[in-house]
Amino acid sequence: MNPYIGHATQICGVEEHRLVGGKGDGQRIYEITNGKGMELTVSPDRSGDITRLRFKGVNMSYLSPSGYVAPAYYDRSGTEWLRSFTAGFLTTCGLQSVGAPCEEDGEFFPFHGSIASLPCEYSCWEEDESSIRVRTVTRDEVLFGRKLTLKREIGISKERNAFTITDEISNTGDRVEGMEILYHMNMGYPLLDEDSVVEIPSAEVTPRDDCAAADLANWKRMEKPQAGYQEKCYYHRFKDRNGKASIFQPKEGVGLEITFDAQELDGFVEWKMMGVRDYVLGLECGNCLPDGRAAMREKGMLKFLNPGESKTYRVHVELFCR
Numbered sequence: 001m002n003p004y005i006g007h008a009t010q011i012c013g014v015e016e017h018r019l020v021g022g023k024g025d026g027q028r029i030y031e032i033t034n035g036k037g038m039e040l041t042v043s044p045d046r047s048g049d050i051t052r053l054r055f056k057g058v059n060m061s062y063l064s065p066s067g068y069v070a071p072a073y074y075d076r077s078g079t080e081w082l083r084s085f086t087a088g089f090l091t092t093c094g095l096q097s098v099g100a101p102c103e104e105d106g107e108f109f110p111f112h113g114s115i116a117s118l119p120c121e122y123s124c125w126e127e128d129e130s131s132i133r134v135r136t137v138t139r140d141e142v143l144f145g146r147k148l149t150l151k152r153e154i155g156i157s158k159e160r161n162a163f164t165i166t167d168e169i170s171n172t173g174d175r176v177e178g179m180e181i182l183y184h185m186n187m188g189y190p191l192l193d194e195d196s197v198v199e200i201p202s203a204e205v206t207p208r209d210d211c212a213a214a215d216l217a218n219w220k221r222m223e224k225p226q227a228g229y230q231e232k233c234y235y236h237r238f239k240d241r242n243g244k245a246s247i248f249q250p251k252e253g254v255g256l257e258i259t260f261d262a263q264e265l266d267g268f269v270e271w272k273m274m275g276v277r278d279y280v281l282g283l284e285c286g287n288c289l290p291d292g293r294a295a296m297r298e299k300g301m302l303k304f305l306n307p308g309e310s311k312t313y314r315v316h317v318e319l320f321c322r
Contacts, residue, residue: 004029011035012158014125014132018108023070023084030125038161038319040154043088044123045071047115048136048152049143051088053162055319058252061089062188062280074117076110087280091116093182095140095148095169099290108144109293113180115140115150147173148305159317168312171305178293179305182269182286183315185258187247192281196222197248197255200270200283202236208291209233219270221279229275235289236270238262243281245270248322259316260285267301285315 005011012035019027029051030042041052051068053060064087064292074084078101085091093099097109120136127133134154141147151168171177187196207213212232219234223318238244243262248255262268267289271282287303288296297301305311 007229009033012132013127014134019068022067023073024070027068027070028123030134031124031155032125033237034132034156034158034161036158036161038156040156040163041088042134042154043068044136046086047092047138047150048120048123048134048154049086049088049092049116050154051086052191053089055254055256056252056321058190058249058317059188060191060254060256062087062186064081064280065277071117074114075213076108076114079111080133081111081117082305085090086189087184088164091184093184093286093290094180095150096146096178096180097293098182098286098288098296099227100292101290102294104294104297112182112184112290124156126304129284130157130159132158141172146177147171148177148179163317163318165315166312167314168310169305170310171307174307176307178297178302178307179311180286180288180293180296181313182267182284182288182290183260183265184282184284185317187256187281187283189279190252191247191249191256192222192279193249193251194222194224194280195250197250198222198246198249198270198281200236200245200268201238202268203239204239204301206235207232207233208235217295219272222272223274225276225279226274227276229273229278230272231275232274233269233290234272236268238268243245243268243285245285247281247283250322254319255320255322256317256319258283258285259321260314264313265315280314287313
């Protein structure tokens with residue numbers, strides 16, 4: 001024990017709180033600090049997603065106008081998902097679908113899936129001298145339907161300003177299941193503004209639609225908030241397994257880098273939204289693109305899990321100063 005401190009959380013550790021008021025009332029959150037300038041808020045009532053991310057006192061993530069929203073307010077119809085889209089640093093999209101709503105074989109697949117609006121059935125943390133590990137289990141299981149389980153570990157270093165998300169997705173049912181996941185990671189002000197330097201060393205950049213195509217040359221250039229801005233999505237393909245994306249804010253001298261296996265997570269999306277208050281950059285790796293489950297099946301990108309099969313994905317985030 002450090003003789004200079006009274007309680008371990010004076011320097012680092014985890015504190016559990018419940019929110020009071022608004023649509024987030026009663027929601028559990030874990031406030032985590034690693035003792036080196038990195039602070040995270042993990043929401044076990046939102047499938048273990050990361051709501052806030054701060055570094056050296058600088059906010060790194062985007063919080064949508066919806067703010068904190070408890071699972072009880074989730075609406076799966078149309079694009080009503082946006083009303084409960086806290087965004088935060090990480091919103092997990094899936095597991096049954098990602099992107100546009102669609103229908104297959106009489107089953108409706110909602111916008112971006114429902115896993116982010118499910119509370120964990122189990123959550124805990126443990127700590128040693130070198131790291132803090134948050135573990136959660138979220139079940140997306142339905143009578144006469146899909147049975148998928150997400151086991152998540154967020155490993156937070158106390159020696160470096162970095163954390164790793166490790167997800168094991170299991171098919172606990174008796175039929176083959178389509179499975180999609182997208183790590184919807186959202187950069188916000190002041191990390192994000194018109195001076196931010198964005199680097200994505202991809203081999204190919206494809207615009208999602210005509211609007212994005214018209215501005216393809218500026219995919220990495222950030223802009224000031226603009227009224228009536230139309231979102232632009234760019235799909236990045238990497239030449240090998242070394243998926244990477246970074247953002248740096250020269251005025252604050254801080255940035256972050258996201259790394260992942262670009263063959264396992266073979267769909268990377270840059271979501272550029274430079275609107276007024278809707279001001280966010282999404283750097284999103286996934287095992288699909290957000291065009292809807294039916295479109296992914298048609299493209300041959302829809303992944304499947306056999307009964308009893310599991311799949312593990314890892315995403316690493318490193319924060320840095322310059």
